[in-house]
Amino acid sequence: MQWMSPTQLLTPHAPRRPAAPFPPAFAxxxxxxxxxxxxxxxxxxxxxxxxxxxCPYSNATRGDVAxxxxxx
Numbered sequence: 001m002q003w004m005s006p007t008q009l010l011t012p013h014a015p016r017r018p019a020a021p022f023p024p025a026f027a028x029x030x031x032x033x034x035x036x037x038x039x040x041x042x043x044x045x046x047x048x049x050x051x052x053x054x055c056p057y058s059n060a061t062r063g064d065v066a067x068x069x070x071x072x
Contacts, residue, residue, distance in 0.1 A: 033070045
């Protein structure tokens with residue numbers, strides 16, 4: 001497998017959505033899409049889940065920022 005930088009593997013997206021239950025307020029959400037061509041989808045999910053558990057940004061925002069993980 002060819003080495004890829006994190007910017008090649010993850011595509012961040014931060015949509016701005018109303019926070020429930022207070023419509024006038026806003027919350028921060030994040031959506032990360034992993035691109036790991038040539039890897040089995042189950043292996044990719046396992047890697048993405050493990051990375052999300054040890055990621056300093058994920059740990060710092062856990063419980064405060066809704067994160068959606070996707071694979072391409």
